[in-house]
Amino acid sequence: MRCSKSTPPSSKSGQASAPACAAISCRACSTWMTASSSCWTWSACCRPRSWNNWSHRPSRLRPWRALKFKDVCLMTSALSERAFLQLQRFFADASGIQLASGKQTLVASRLRKRVELLGLPSFDAYCDHLSMPGNEDERQRAIDLLTTNETYFFREPAHFEMLSRLLRGPLSTGAIRIWSAACSTGEEPYSIAMSLADLRPDGNWEVVASDLSSRALDAARSGMFRMQRLELMPAGYLQRFCLRGTGKYAGNLLVQRTLRQKVRVLMHNLLDSGAMLGRFDVVFLRNALIYFDAAKKQAILSRVIDQLLPGGLLFVGHSESLHGHRLPLQRVDKAVYRRI
Ligand SMILES: C[S@@+](CC[C@H](N)C(=O)[O-])C[C@H]1O[C@@H](n2cnc3c(N)ncnc32)[C@H](O)[C@@H]1O
Numbered sequence: 001m002r003c004s005k006s007t008p009p010s011s012k013s014g015q016a017s018a019p020a021c022a023a024i025s026c027r028a029c030s031t032w033m034t035a036s037s038s039c040w041t042w043s044a045c046c047r048p049r050s051w052n053n054w055s056h057r058p059s060r061l062r063p064w065r066a067l068k069f070k071d072v073c074l075m076t077s078a079l080s081e082r083a084f085l086q087l088q089r090f091f092a093d094a095s096g097i098q099l100a101s102g103k104q105t106l107v108a109s110r111l112r113k114r115v116e117l118l119g120l121p122s123f124d125a126y127c128d129h130l131s132m133p134g135n136e137d138e139r140q141r142a143i144d145l146l147t148t149n150e151t152y153f154f155r156e157p158a159h160f161e162m163l164s165r166l167l168r169g170p171l172s173t174g175a176i177r178i179w180s181a182a183c184s185t186g187e188e189p190y191s192i193a194m195s196l197a198d199l200r201p202d203g204n205w206e207v208v209a210s211d212l213s214s215r216a217l218d219a220a221r222s223g224m225f226r227m228q229r230l231e232l233m234p235a236g237y238l239q240r241f242c243l244r245g246t247g248k249y250a251g252n253l254l255v256q257r258t259l260r261q262k263v264r265v266l267m268h269n270l271l272d273s274g275a276m277l278g279r280f281d282v283v284f285l286r287n288a289l290i291y292f293d294a295a296k297k298q299a300i301l302s303r304v305i306d307q308l309l310p311g312g313l314l315f316v317g318h319s320e321s322l323h324g325h326r327l328p329l330q331r332v333d334k335a336v337y338r339r340i
Contacts, residue, residue, distance in 0.1 A: 083123035154232035167199035182288035183209035186220025210268035223255035
C-alpha cells in the first residue's frame with residue numbers, strides 16, 4: 001500500500017488525531033492521506049451528507065412507533081380501487097408511466113411503510129395528503145417509491161465493450177460528452193466514467209447522469225455503493241477507481257472523488273426537452289423505455305435523439321425494441337443505434 005506520511009490538513013499538533021473530511025485513514029500505517037491516494041480504504045468521516053440523511057430519520061417522523069403492529073397492518077392492508085386509480089393517475093402525470101391494473105399489490109407494498117410512517121389511516125388518506133397544495137416533497141417521495149431503480153455496474157457488458165472500442169478508435173481524441181439518461185442510483189454513469197478514465201486519461205470528457213427519482217440521485221451523488229454485483233466490473237477497476245469502506249462502512253465502496261467530480265448528476269424528466277443539457281456523442285437510455293407505452297416511448301426517444309450529435313450513438317436496453325418507431329436512427333448493433 002502506498003501512502004504519503006504527511007500530516008492531515010486539520011491537524012495542528014502534527015499528530016493524526018481527528019480526520020479531516022477530505023482525508024482518509026490508512027489502516028496499515030495509521031497516517032493520513034487524501035482520498036486521491038492509492039490506499040483503498042476510507043474512514044467514517046468521509047461519508048457524504050446524503051448518506052447521513054438517508055439512514056438517520058428523526059424520530060418525530062415515526063408516530064407509528066407508538067402503534068401496535070397489528071393495528072398498523074389492519075389500517076393500510078387494503079388499497080382501495082379509488083386510491084389505486086388516483087395513484088395511477090398521479091404517477092402517469094409525473095413520470096409518463098402507466099401502472100397497469102393488476103399492479104395493486106406492488107403499489108401497496110411500495111407505499112405501505114410511508115403511509116404508516118405518516119400515521120395515516122389508509123391509502124385513501126395518503127392520496128388526499130398527496131394532492132394537498134404545498135406537498136411537493138411528499139409527491140417527490142411517492143415518485144421515488146414508485147419508480148423501479150434496479151441497476152448494477154457494467155450491466156449489459158456488450159455496450160461497455162463497444163464503448164471501449166469507440167474510445168480506442170473514433171472517440172480517442174477530442175472532447176466527449178456522454179449522457180446516462182435514466183441513471184438510477186449511479187452504477188451506470190460511474191461505469192461509463194471508469195471506462196473513460198481508463199481509456200481517455202486526458203480527462204477531456206464529461207458524463208451527465210439524470211433521473212426522475214431524487215432518492216436515486218442522492219445515492220448517485222454520494223458515490224457510495226454496496227459491494228455486491230461487481231462481477232462484471234473489469235479486473236483492476238475496483239482497486240483503481242474505488243475506496244473500500246472500513247468499520248461501520250465495511251461492505252461498501254466509495255467511487256473516488258476525482259471520478260465523482262467528472263459525473264454531473266441532475267434531475268431530468270424524460271418527458272421534458274433535454275435542450276438545457278446540451279448535445280452528446282453517446283446517450284445511454286437503458287432499461288427505462290420498457291416502462292412506457294408506444295406513444296410515450298416515441299415522444300421520449302424523439303426528445304433524447306434531439307440531444308444526440310449527428311453520428312452520435314444511442315444505447316438502449318437489450319430487451320428494449322425500437323421496432324415500429326419512426327426515428328432518425330440507423331441500427332449499428334444489437335441495442336445500439338446511430339443518429340442520421
Ligand atoms: C431500471 S432503472 C435503469 C437504470 C440504468 N439505466 C440501467 O440500465 O441499469 C429505470 C430508471 O428510469 C427512471 N425513470 C422512470 N421514469 C422516468 C422519467 N419520466 N424521467 C426520468 N427518469 C425516469 C427511474 O427512476 C429509474 O431509475
